[in-house]
Structure formats: structure tokens, C-alpha cells
Amino acid sequence: MLSEGWSGVPDAGVPLESVEGPLGVLWGKSAERAGGQTNLLLSHLLDTGAVAERLWESFLAPSTRGLLDEVAGGPGRGRRLFAWLCAVHDLGKATPAFQYQWEPGARAVRAAGLRWHGPTVANQKRRWRHEHASAYLLMRALRRVGWAECHVAWVWPLAAGHHGMFPDEDAVQPPRQGRGQLQGGADWEVAQAGLLERVTVELGFEGLAEVQPVAVPARAVQLHVSGLIVMADWIASDKEYFPGLPDVSQVSMKGARERAGSAWTKLGLRGGWGALAGPGPEAFRERFGVEARPSQRLVMQAARDMEGPGLLVVEAPMGEGKTKAALMAAEILAARFGADGVFVGMPTQATSDPMFGQVRAWLQALGRGDDLASQVALLHGKRMFNKEWRGLVEGRERVGGEFGFAGVDEFGCEGDVYGMGEQGRGVGERSGAGGPAEWFLGAKRGLLCPFVVGTVDQLLLAATRSRHVMLRMAGLAGKVVVLDEVHAADVYMSQFLVEGLRWLGQAGVPVVLLSATLPPGQRRELVEAYVAGAGSREELRLEALPEPGGYPSVTSAWSAVEGPCVRVDSCEGWRPDLSVALAVCSEPVPGPRASRVQERQAQQEADVAVVDLLRAQLEGGGCALIVRNTVVRAQSLYSALAGVFGVGEVMLLHGRLAAGARAERTERCLGLLGVSGPGVGEGRPHRLVVVATQLAEQSFDVDVDLLVSDVAPVDLLLQRIGRLHRHGDRVRPPGLVVPQVFLTGLGGGPVEGADAGSVCGGGPAFIRASEVIYGRHLLLRTAAVVADALRPGPGCGSGSGAGVWQVPGGVPGLVAAVYGGEELVPAGWREDAGAARVEWEERQRERAQSAVPFLLTRRGDKEGVTLAGLHRVAVAASGGAEGGLDGVVRDGEMGEEVVLVVREGEGEVVRTLSGRALSVNGDVADELIDDVLAGTVRLPGGPASSAAAALGPLPGWVGHPRLRYARALVLDGLGWGELGEHRVHYDDVLGLTVELARRWPVR
Structure with missing residues (x-):
């Protein structure tokens, strides 16, 4: 009922001269x-x-x-x-x-x-x-x-x-x-x-x-x-x-x-460590039980020498101990500049999980007696499949729905925030004494927890013009921000990273960036963004930005009254270079008009070549990592290898496994091959082959004896090589004492004989999916540095050769060469390479421009003084659980997620992927919710994800706080299902396979 019309005559009551009446x-x-x-x-x-x-x-x-x-x-x-x-x-x-x-x-x-x-x-x-x-x-x-x-x-x-x-x-x-x-x-x-x-x-x-x-x-x-x-x-x-x-x-x-x-x-709310005392000279050993390496001491000294809160860019080899150095730097910076906690951002959910344990162990070693380790929040959508996180929150009251206080509506009352669904609600786990306060576990509030480990997306979203972006900034400001593997940000993601660094610089937030393979141009962009923000400048060009004189190196940047200050230091690595042997294991590469039959035949031949290679290389035992650029190639090769070595000696790991299975396999793989794990004869397998996709590139801390990898841009290829012979003291099987890399995914001929003729318009032929993912330009330039290293010698297949890269000493030079502007490719490839460069640069410009509408500030507004009009044109809020904006900061590269369930026969019995029965309508008891969500799988981008948009929750999921936005994909008893005009199949070993109704590159 609406209020009565205004009569113009005040009602009798408390006089307005007294404020107490209205109040x-x-x-x-x-x-x-x-x-x-x-x-x-x-x-x-x-x-x-x-x-x-x-x-x-x-x-x-x-x-x-x-x-x-x-x-x-x-x-x-x-x-x-x-x-x-x-x-x-x-x-x-x-x-x-x-x-x-x-x-x-x-x-x-x-x-x-x-x-x-x-x-x-x-x-x-x-x-x-x-x-x-x-x-x-x-x-x-x-x-x-x-x-x-x-x-x-x-x-x-x-x-x-x-x-x-x-x-x-x-x-x-x-x-x-x-x-x-x-x-x-x-x-x-x-x-x-x-x-x-x-x-x-x-x-x-x-x-x-x-x-x-x-x-x-x-x-x-x-x-x-x-x-x-x-x-x-x-x-x-x-x-x-x-x-x-x-x-x-x-x-x-x-x-x-x-x-x-x-x-x-x-x-149970609380902050972090408050006023932190600066760590003493023995702090590193006290925290980690070992003496600091030269590069780690370099990072800590750089943190001590900064005259104001600023940016540290740490470049060091894989396995050098960058994470430990960054945590100590965070401790130093927090003590010096008054930060009350840390945010550690990782490139993926999978890499966030092991980092969560490392950060907790570091905080525990501070020995303050206030249980800081229990205050670390793991912030990503699959955290309930992390056993350490579950151990932190299990045993306390958990509910399947909302908890605590969700937010306020327009009346300042509890409820949905402007119809945003779970974007404005707290959904998930309850926490009690011994863990982060329950209030912090709600949607949009995770970054406010004093110590946070999550994906870099959390920072990228803080640079978007989205609703409640201020909560994300409030969660980052007042902390030290550590970002690992920053090279992994592509040109689209980099727009948000650069924008975020501008805001952090202006807020005076100390930031530590880590990378083993950072291109010089990207380093410059990141440093200039931070100091431009610190100076509240629209644009800033550091004309005299020094290049590192060695590797490892630390670039320090901060703002002073007289302007930006930049310093670059370097030192020797903790161990000598490895001479990594390179060889090409070429394979048939179908042309763009090849039939599906021809493509399958070529894939089978490629699989056979790798099987033969491993049969010879692992005859005396050993652990090998194979990295394929697509899920389809990984699944195909796994099947071929399992038929030879047996399923007990081959493991498959990729992003199209159900969430629960992927978490279990990742944990098992890290347990068997982890850098700090046991040596040969003490639990390490006699022989194990891990077939993985790009998941193995980033913060995947395993140590293998042999690497086989599809060709990728040189920085990513070097990241994969970083898993090879990572533990210097490990005893290797005979024949694998020398670190070896066999490159696959390209045709033979012009790599080692660079001017020997044209396979694909002048340069080598790469499998089509690799060119779709990475672009031909960087693949050609990478192939050029491979060709430069190759020399005649034994190999695998026709057109093989062998060469040597010095790792890690040669890493900066290789990355700079491939990402630089100097002429690099052999003369016979130049026409091909020129066309590829033009296409790549245009695509880079398009992708960078496509991020602009979502950035927190627009061009010309970066020197703004107030927040007025910041949301003049805002990012539309997407429905679903928190993290629904991930596609905004990842260029839509992430396919849709679906929850797989099984309906048996013609009946109405619905089961989880693991076989536990649900009700007729799919209703889920609280004790089954995690089992249901363990069946979550991400579809490949493209037609399959587009078709998934028509899916919705099961009838019994409607209204359920954690499932009401879930898309259910129903499979039959044999694991088959329909996705629009496409067919899908889920296998407990291979994961999800998709059969598209028409030809399309499937990653």
C-alpha cells in the first residue's frame, strides 16, 4: 500500500523544531x-x-x-x-x-x-x-x-x-x-x-x-x-x-x-599480523630450514633497499627458489611499509593449491603464537577439492547454502544484491575457530581475509569496471601482493594486469612479480604501469630503464619526490647451467584440407613415434613428462602408451577431467614426482610417464628425467624444460643422466635444414591446433632458435637432429630473441615469417582493444582525482557463483563448466559421476553436494561451450544455493550425452571427449 497523498498540513505530533521527533x-x-x-x-x-x-x-x-x-x-x-x-x-x-x-x-x-x-x-x-x-x-x-x-x-x-x-x-x-x-x-x-x-x-x-x-x-x-x-x-x-x-x-x-x-x-573477525617486526639475518633459515641462496639474498636486499613502497620484478630460473624469496621480501616490505597481510596470485587453480600449503607453512614458521597459518584463505572455485583446505574447514558446521550475512539490498537489509544471484551471496563453507572467519568466506569478501592465496584473476577483476570492485581493492590494499608466473598473462589479460598495477602503485601497495621467462617488453610495461600509477600519471615512459646484467635479476621501482626510481641488480644462480640436449621427433602434419581420416592416421603415426621413443629411452626405468598442446592429443597418446607400458605406469592430466578426479591426480603426481619428494628407491616410481597439457607449464613442481614436448613459444617451452632434472642431487637411471628434450608437433625438414625448402610457405609445418592457440609468428621464431641450436646427431624419425641449450643461463637471451624485433628466421622462411608477423600483430591489437571496455579506467581518465563516474559504463554482472566474471579477464578463453550426472536406462534414477544416487528430480542432500560438484568439468571453448548455454540445472537444483546456476549435462549409463548437435563422452580415465558435428579445432 502506497503512502497517503500529501495534504500540505502537517500532522499533529512531535514538533519539527525538536530533532528527536524525526530521529x-x-x-x-x-x-x-x-x-x-x-x-x-x-x-x-x-x-x-x-x-x-x-x-x-x-x-x-x-x-x-x-x-x-x-x-x-x-x-x-x-x-x-x-x-x-x-x-x-x-x-x-x-x-x-x-x-x-x-x-x-x-x-x-x-x-x-x-x-x-x-x-x-x-x-x-x-x-x-x-x-x-x-x-x-x-x-x-x-x-x-x-x-x-x-x-x-x-x-x-x-x-x-x-x-x-x-x-x-x-x-x-x-x-x-x-x-x-x-x-x-x-x-x-x-x-x-x-x-x-x-x-x-x-x-x-x-x-x-x-x-x-x-x-x-x-x-x-x-x-x-x-x-x-x-x-x-x-x-x-x-x-x-x-x-x-x-x-x-x-x-x-x-x-x-x-x-x-x-x-x-x-x-571472529581479525586482521593479519599488525605491526610486523623486520626479519633478522637468520630469518630465512628459521622460516624454511635452509640457508638462503645468492638470488634469494639478492631479493631480500632489494626489498630492504627500496626507499618507498614499490615494485620488485624477480627473474630467476625454474627451481631457483623464487617463491621463498618472494615470501621473505613480502615480510620485509610489510614490516617497512605497514602492510598487514599478503595476497599470492597464481596463474591457475591447480597452481594455487600447492602454494596454499607453502604460504601456510611460512606463516606457521613466523612463530608469533597467534596461529596466522589458520587465517589463510584459498580463493578459487574448486577449493573444496583441496584436501588441506577441507581439513581447515571440515569438522565445523557446514551448510549447502548461504551462511552468515550475504550482503545488503537497496533497503540496507539482508538479501540478493540487486538481483545478482550468488554474486551477492555468501555460498559455501562455514568456518569456525582455527580457520578464516566465516564472514570472509562469503562471495566478494574473500580478498578481505588477511592472508589469501588464489588465482591472479582476483587481482585482474580488481581492475574491471564491475560492481563492488571497491571490495576487491580493499582486499588488496594494505597487503603485499605477490604474483607468480606473470609471463603467463597473454596480451588480453595483460591489459587488466597493467591496469591493476597502476591502481596498486597509486595506493602504495608493495608488489612482487615473479617469472622465469619474462620478455623484456613485458617487464618494461609492468614497471612503467606501476610507477605511472604511483605518480598519478596517465602515461610514463622510463627512457633509461636498465636491462638486467645477469640472471637471476631483480628490478626495483618506486616513486620518490624527484620522480620514479629504478634499480636493477643481478647475481649468479645457485647451480651451474644444465646442457639440455634438444632433438626433433618429427611427425606427419596434415594440411588444412585433410580429411578426418587423414588427421586420425597422422595422429596415430605421431603416437607410435613417441611410444617407440619412450620404449627405448625408458628401458632401464625413469620418469618422463610429455606435454601436448591439446587435450585431444594428450588423450590419444595416453591410450597408445597405456597399451604398451600398462595403466599403472602412465598417468593422464589435463583440464577436461572432472574437478574431483583432476585434484586427486594432481596431488598424486606431485607426491610421486615432487621436487621435495623421495629419491629413486625411496618411493619414486621405477618408471612413470605423465602425459599432460599446458597444466605442466606453471608452478608444477615435479622433477622428471626426460621431457617430450609439443613445440610452443620459447618462454612456455622453457617453462616445460624447467621440470627436467629439477633436483640436482637425484640419481638418474642409466641413459637419462643427461637432460634431454624431444620436440614434437612439427613436421620434419626445414627446422634443422633451415634453407632446405618449403614445407608451409617457407617455414616448418606445425600441427594446426598449435597455430590456433599460439599463432604462427611465435612458433616460427621459436623454431628458428631451435634450428640455430640443432646439430647433426642421433634422433627420432626422419629429419631429426640434436642440439644443446644452456639452461638456465641461456633463458633470458632465448626469450629476448624470440620476442624481440630483430630478424631471426632463416632467409628461406622470411616471406612466411613476415606474413605471420603481420597477422599476429593485428590479432594482438584486436585482443588488447577488446579489453578496453572492461577496464576500470578509460583512456584520458587515468589522472582522475575522484571516484565520480567511475562506473559510467559498467561491466554487466553475470549470473552464477562468484567468479562468473572470469571470462571477462580471460578473453572468453575459458569454456563453460557443466556438472556431469548419469541417468540410467529409461528410468529416472540420477546418479553423480561417482555413482551415488540422487532423488528423482536430482535433489541433493547436504552430504552429497561435494560429490555432485566433483563431477564439474570444463568444456572446450567454441561450439561445445556455445551449445552448453542452453543447459540448466536439474529440477531439484533450482533454488539450491550452490547448484541453482549449475548447468547439468546428463549422460547415459555408458557415459554418452548430447550437447546440442554435438556428442560428448566421459571416461573415468580419459576424461571428457567431444565429437563436434562439424570440423572445428578442439583444444
């Missing part, structure tokens, strides 16, 4: 959403301010408190300002535009003499949202008391954006069609001013004028504070801990602080 009726939450009784708006504002005080005392990093003290005018002043910024976020609820929406509350407001014209307020085409009203009222009030315009300009967007989007100033004005009724007349102005004054005084200020800051914070700091405001609001909106208070006489700052203190304790 006693203006509601912030309805009784239905506040535990059964109305929560007054004054109560919610003071509660939020009290929560902010708790955040200041027990959560904010020392660096954040220092920044806010500077903004507020000196030490100790930031606390009040921060609490005030949080408290006034919902001032706009003191308007007819909000108060009319709940009829019982509206009646009380009218009875107090605050009136409006009901039809005018209710029938607006464009609603005036309360967060916009908050910004409008703040602008008006602050200008009236004489605030400088520069401070008004940065403060009002914080209120306007507390529901996740930053509008421009025009958007927060009340619609003209409202004829002044939406914001209210003179009587409303008195009530609004009285409410703001009451909150301001309760927080310790003499009046509104005294609140005015003395400095304008950088825009990245504003974004950080905005995220903290959202956090305070969400906590203070939890009806369990902040039930309704309908009587204004019960509302006080003292009471709000008591409520906030109780809530904070019960929620």
Missing part, C-alpha cells in the same frame, strides 16, 4: 528485515560508525591508518574521520524517496510531521536510489558549512558508491519530475541536518565543519576506503548482531559500540 521515526530497516522490530536509521548509522572503529582498531593495516591520519590532519585524527565516512553512508534514507517504501514506517514518519505527495514519490520512471540521495544530501550539507569543494568532490562518491557503483554527479541529483517531493521540503531539511549533526557529534566532532579533511587522498586510496565502507555497512546490517532498535531513547554511540564489540567477537 525517533526515520527507519533504516523494516521490522521484517531487522529481527522483528524496526531499526531506526540513526541506530544503523551509529552501528556502522562503531563497526568502523572496530575495523580501525583490529583490521586496518598500519599503512591504511597512516594514510587516513594524513588525510585527516595528523596522527590519531584518521580514526574519527574514517568512522564518520562509514556512518553517513545511508544519510539518503532520510528522504521521502526511501521512507515511503515500507507502509508501517511511512505512517510513523507522517505522524511525526514529515509529509510528501504519495503519487509523485511513488510513480517515478527513474527511482532515486538512497545511495544517490546520500551523496546529494552530503554535497548540500558540506557546502553549506563551508567545506572546500575539493573535499566535497571526493567524499560524496563514497556514499554514492556504497552499493557497488560510482555514478557521476548528474546521476545523483533528484529527478526533476519529482518536483522536490523525493528529497522533501524545508521540514525534511531540518530532519536531515539534525540526523547528520547528531551522528557527527556522537562520533566526537564538535560539528560538521570540523570533519573537513586537510588533504585529498589519491583515488586508489578513495577506492580502498570505499570498500571498507561497504564492509562496515554489511557487518552492521546483520540482524543477528544488530537487531532492530525502535526506541530512539535506546540509541546511543555507547550502545552501538557495545553491539559492534559483541558482533566483532562473535564473528
